[in-house]
Structures are given as C-alpha cells and as structure tokens.
Amino acid sequence: MWILKINMSDKTYKLEDVPNAYKNLGGRGLTSTIVCDEVNPLCHPLGPNNVLVFAPGIVTGTDAPTSARVSVGAKSPLTGGIKESNAGTSWSVDVARMKIKAIVVYSQPKEDKYWMIHISWDAKEERPKIEFLPADEYIGSDLYAVFPKIYERFGKGISIAGIGVAGEYGYANSGIVFNDLKGQPTRYSGRGGLGSVMGSKRLKFIVTSAQGAPEVPIVDKALFDQGCEKLANALRTHDITKPKGGLNTYGTAVLINILNEAGGLPTRNFKTGRFEGAPKIAGEAIFEGNKTRVGKEVYNHACSPGCIIQCSNTWYKQDGREHVSCVEYESDWSLGANLGIDNLDQIAEMVRLCNAYGLDTIETGGTLGVAAEAGIFKFGDGEKAIELIHEIGKGTPLGRILGSGTASAGRVLGVVRIPAVKGQGMPAYEPRAVKGIGVTYATSTMGADHTSGYTINNEILGVGGKVDPLSPEGKAAISRNLQAATAFLDSTGHCLFIAFAILDIPSGFEGFVEECNGILGTNWTAEDVIKIGLEILRKERAFNVAAGLNDSHDRMPEFMKYEPLPPHNHTFDVPDEVLDSVLKTV
Numbered sequence: 001m002w003i004l005k006i007n008m009s010d011k012t013y014k015l016e017d018v019p020n021a022y023k024n025l026g027g028r029g030l031t032s033t034i035v036c037d038e039v040n041p042l043c044h045p046l047g048p049n050n051v052l053v054f055a056p057g058i059v060t061g062t063d064a065p066t067s068a069r070v071s072v073g074a075k076s077p078l079t080g081g082i083k084e085s086n087a088g089t090s091w092s093v094d095v096a097r098m099k100i101k102a103i104v105v106y107s108q109p110k111e112d113k114y115w116m117i118h119i120s121w122d123a124k125e126e127r128p129k130i131e132f133l134p135a136d137e138y139i140g141s142d143l144y145a146v147f148p149k150i151y152e153r154f155g156k157g158i159s160i161a162g163i164g165v166a167g168e169y170g171y172a173n174s175g176i177v178f179n180d181l182k183g184q185p186t187r188y189s190g191r192g193g194l195g196s197v198m199g200s201k202r203l204k205f206i207v208t209s210a211q212g213a214p215e216v217p218i219v220d221k222a223l224f225d226q227g228c229e230k231l232a233n234a235l236r237t238h239d240i241t242k243p244k245g246g247l248n249t250y251g252t253a254v255l256i257n258i259l260n261e262a263g264g265l266p267t268r269n270f271k272t273g274r275f276e277g278a279p280k281i282a283g284e285a286i287f288e289g290n291k292t293r294v295g296k297e298v299y300n301h302a303c304s305p306g307c308i309i310q311c312s313n314t315w316y317k318q319d320g321r322e323h324v325s326c327v328e329y330e331s332d333w334s335l336g337a338n339l340g341i342d343n344l345d346q347i348a349e350m351v352r353l354c355n356a357y358g359l360d361t362i363e364t365g366g367t368l369g370v371a372a373e374a375g376i377f378k379f380g381d382g383e384k385a386i387e388l389i390h391e392i393g394k395g396t397p398l399g400r401i402l403g404s405g406t407a408s409a410g411r412v413l414g415v416v417r418i419p420a421v422k423g424q425g426m427p428a429y430e431p432r433a434v435k436g437i438g439v440t441y442a443t444s445t446m447g448a449d450h451t452s453g454y455t456i457n458n459e460i461l462g463v464g465g466k467v468d469p470l471s472p473e474g475k476a477a478i479s480r481n482l483q484a485a486t487a488f489l490d491s492t493g494h495c496l497f498i499a500f501a502i503l504d505i506p507s508g509f510e511g512f513v514e515e516c517n518g519i520l521g522t523n524w525t526a527e528d529v530i531k532i533g534l535e536i537l538r539k540e541r542a543f544n545v546a547a548g549l550n551d552s553h554d555r556m557p558e559f560m561k562y563e564p565l566p567p568h569n570h571t572f573d574v575p576d577e578v579l580d581s582v583l584k585t586v
C-alpha cells in the first residue's frame with residue numbers, strides 16, 4: 001500500500017510505502033493524523049502550507065457492506081481548526097483498489113492555472129500511473145454540465161472527485177464533490193469549506209480509472225467474511241436499515257416529522273422547534289409525491305457501491321422526469337423548514353443548485369437563514385432563496401458574502417442570532433430541545449456537526465437505549481462515547497448509518513470489528529473501538545488548541561442560553577463546566 005504525495009507547485013508526485021505508524025489507520029484516523037503531522041496549525045487554510053488529504057476507510061474497496069466512504073481532511077477555512085468530512089462514492093473504491101491508502105496534496109502552483117490529475121492502474125508496472133493535465137477549460141461551469149465531459153474524455157468506468165465554482169471562488173462554504181452511481185455530481189464531503197482548499201491548490205479534479213487493479217489485501221479472509229456476514233445480517237433485519245425499511249422507503253427525511261413532533265426541528269433560523277409545513281416536506285411526502293408523479297412506488301437507491309441500506313432518494317418533477325438526487329434530511333431541513341419553505345420543488349431546485357455550484361447544503365441553508373433574519377429576503381420566499389443561491393454561484397458581491405458561510409455572513413449582516421459553533425452552521429437538530437446534540441455541537445473538534453456524535457440515536461430514536469432529550473443530565477458521557485465511537489467508525493469507511501443496526505444488534509457490532517481485524521490482522525475488541533476513537537479525538541483537539549481554539553470556542557451561541565425555544569420553552573442549560581469535561585481529558 002502507498003501514500004501518494006502530490007506537489008502542486010511543480011506538478012510532481014511520489015508514491016511512498018505506508019509508514020508503520022499509518023498501517024492500521026484509514027479514513028478519518030488517517031486524514032487527521034496526517035494533518036496533525038504535516039500542517040502548521042497556524043497556517044492560512046488557503047495558503048501553500050495547508051495540505052489536503054483523501055483517505056478511503058480501512059475496509060473500503062472490499063465486500064464489507066455499506067463501506068465505500070472516503071474521508072477528506074485539512075485545516076478548515078470555515079472553522080480554523082482541523083476538518084474531516086466524508087462521502088460515499090465509487091471514487092473511494094477505485095483509490096483503495098489501486099493500493100493507495102491516502103492521497104496528500106501539497107502546495108500551490110505559481111501560475112494561475114487549474115489542473116486535473118488522472119490516476120489509473122498500470123498493470124505492467126503493478127502500480128498507479130499519475131498524469132497531470134490542464135483543466136482551465138472546466139472552470140466557471142455548472143458541475144452537471146462538466147461531469148459528462150469528463151466521462152466522455154476518460155470513458156464510463158472512471159470516478160471523479162472535484163470542486164465547483166464555490167471552491168474556485170475560495171468560499172468557506174464549498175464542498176468537494178464526488179460522483180454517484182449514475183455519474184452525477186451529487187455526493188459531497190460538504191462540510192468545512194474543503195472545496196476552497198482544493199481550489200487554492202488549483203486542483204479541479206482527480207479522476208480515477210481502476211480497471212485491472214487488484215483486490216484490497218486481506219490478512220484473515222475467513223474472519224473478514226464472517227464479519228461481513230454478521231454486519232450484513234444486522235443491516236438487513238433492523239427496522240431502520242432493512243430493505244423497504246425506514247431509510248430505504250422514506251430516506252433520511254423520515255426524520256422531518258419525527259423531529260417536528262419532538263419540537264426539535266429548527267424553524268426560521270432556529271426561532272421555534274416546530275414547522276407547520278413539516279408534513280409537506282417530510283420523507284413520507286417525498287415518497288407519496290414521487291408515487292403520484294412517476295406512477296409507482298419508488299424506493300431509494302445506493303449512493304455508492306455495496307450499500308445495503310440504500311437511503312439515497314430522487315425527487316421527480318411533475319412530468320415524471322428526475323429533478324435531483326438527493327433530498328436528504330439535512331438539505332430538506334436547511335433549505336426548507338429553516339427558511340420557512342414548504343415547497344418540495346423549490347427545495348429540490350436549491351439542492352440541485354448547491355450540487356451544481358459545489359456548495360454544502362447545510363451551510364447554504366444556515367446562511368440563508370441569517371440572511372432572512374437580516375431582512376435580505378422573507379422567510380418562506382422560495383423563489384428569492386433560489387435567486388440568492390444563484391448570486392452565490394455567480395460570485396456577485398452579495399453572493400460572496402453569503403458564500404462565506406453562516407457565521408461570517410451573519411456577522412457582516414449584523415445578526416445576533418447566529419446558529420453556529422466554531423464558525424460552522426448548525427445542522428437540523430435544535431440543541432435547546434435535544435440537549436445531547438448540543439453538547440456534541442459545542443465540543444466536537446469539527447464545529448457544529450451532528451455526525452460527530454449522533455446523540456439523536458438515544459434522545460429521539462431510542463436506538464442503543466432511550467433518554468429524555470430535554471434533560472441536560474448525563475449528556476456529556478453520551479456525547480463523549482458517541483464522539484469516540486464515531487471517530488473510529490469514520491476511520492473504517494462505513495457509512496454512519498450502520499450505527500442504527502450495530503448499536504441495537506450485538507452481532508452486527510461484532511461483525512463490524514471483525515471486518516477490520518480480518519483486513520488488518522489486528523485483535524481489536526469493543527473497548528479498542530472507544531480507545532482508538534479517543535486517540536483520534538485527542539490528536540484533533542490538540543491541533544485545534546494549537547490553532548487557537550480553546551474552551552471558549554466549545555460553547556453554544558449566546559442567544560440559545562437566554563431565548564426559550566417553543567414549544568417546550570427550554571433554553572440550552574448544559575453548564576459550561578460540563579461542556580469542558582467532554583473532551584478536555586481525552
């Protein structure tokens with residue numbers, strides 16, 4: 001296995017053997033370790049000294065179910081701290097099969113020209129072949145128009161990682177896009193502005209062609225197969241993850257009605273926890289709407305190879321043609337309830353525009369929320385919201401302000417109620433109604449990030465045990481354990497959604513660990529999962545502290561401490577000392 005080191009200043013590369021210290025790492029564990037080892041925490045995120053790291057997970061590229069994730073890491077221009085953001089795509093499988101454990105991109109070209117890198121498998125040399133190609137012809141364009149050109153140029157069997165105009169403009173709200181299974185630009189490492197880091201290196205695309213590449217090496221195949229079978233069985237039987245179960249039928253937007261009922265669906269820039277239009281935009285409405293428009297029931301599909309859960313939906317137009325994939329919970333909320341918009345066609349169009357321009361849908365919805373609060377447009381005005389996303393895509397002066405993300409735009413526009421932590425806009429769970437997720441938002445090394453410690457499992461869904469979402473009691477421990485377990489899970493290459501099954505079905509969890517042991521030849525146990533996860537968090541936190549992020553950044557926005565949230569009329573009342581106890585001692 002190799003680490004592929006790309007130097008953008010002179011367009012050279014090195015394929016280096018994986019150092020011993022990195023041998024058992026993958027995904028987030030590897031991206032965060034390389035960022036900690038190689039990046040000066042005080043560097044400018046868009047300057048030459050930041051590095052951009054891509055790493056498939058430990059089991060990615062194998063038959064392990066639901067495991068085609070790639071982690072992307074760097075110092076974040078949005079938070080100023082370390083960032084890992086992962087996506088499901090065939091691109092990660094290609095990279096893993098070409099025996100590349102990580103791609104590390106250094107420096108910047110002197111000339112203002114864009115480049116693309118083509119990585120293919122050289123069967124004769126039994127190693128990857130790397131080519132640097134000019135990419136200026138793809139700049140400034142809609143990604144839906146550019147992706148077909150890349151497929152036409154390199155052939156159908158390729159996969160693509162890249163950036164849209166948001167990354168070219170240097171927006172702190174810009175993601176890195178990957179192809180889905182239909183070859184569309186819909187899968188994003190969206191959070192944290194990593195698209196602008198790639199853009200700062202004048203790297204437009206990394207195209208992979210893994211035809212002829214070998215299988216990913218497996219030390220103990222029997223153990224690995226046993227682990228895969230246990231995990232697959234758990235995924236196929238759990239109500240949330242099974243075929244035609246909750247996620248396969250209604251997608252993640254099944255959560256809209258659930259969070260609305262719980263009073264935890266942030267509405268109109270976090271003013272209330274209930275949205276009267278929720279039933280019109282919920283997963284159930286998407287399913288029924290599609291049934292009417294297409295003339296039959298439409299179940300969801302996989303975003304990436306080998307996914308059993310298949311939660312990724314498509315929204316169809318009135319005439320039955322595809323509008324966009326996918327309207328998942330976070331996008332549905334951020335561009336829907338958070339803006340007071342209950343029209344699925346308008347929400348779908350905003351998702352499509354975010355995909356086309358290379359924007360993170362969560363950050364875009366958060367930013368438009370503070371823009372509405374500032375009077376730039378009226379909550380509920382979907383057409384104006386669409387216009388504003390076009391302004392972001394065109395790079396107008398207002399568009400550039402909005403492209404800077406929720407916290408920066410809110411400051412420029414004089415807004416007091418800014419729902420962000422460490423500069424990153426909050427996702428779709430109200431911390432005053434679901435206190436544990438607030439603990440995660442406040443203390444995560446990533447800024448406000450629900451995926452880094454998804455306490456919704458326990459607080460709302462009753463997965464892994466049920467606790468009262470409105471109580472601040474015991475939430476530090478729940479968040480800490482989930483943050484550690486997630487840091488490990490993000491290192492394996494599995495999608496976070498396997499957590500629903502493995503937290504409830506012990507054999508599924510065993511299988512998840514056995515897969516890793518089978519690949520690596522390790523003897524990890526359940527305790528090691530938490531230990532390894534805590535070690536990743538320790539490194540990430542140390543990076544953040546050195547970058548200048550201290551306890552005062554592990555805080556909820558002040559307005560959430562004095563403004564009660566209807567319908568429960570709670571404030572965020574987890575004491576600061578409790579927040580400080582979560583990760584300080586890891």
Ligand code: SF4
Nearest residue numbers: 088303307309311495
């Ligand atoms: S569960 Fe959904 S998001 Fe996760 S890999 Fe499968 S389709 Fe993609």
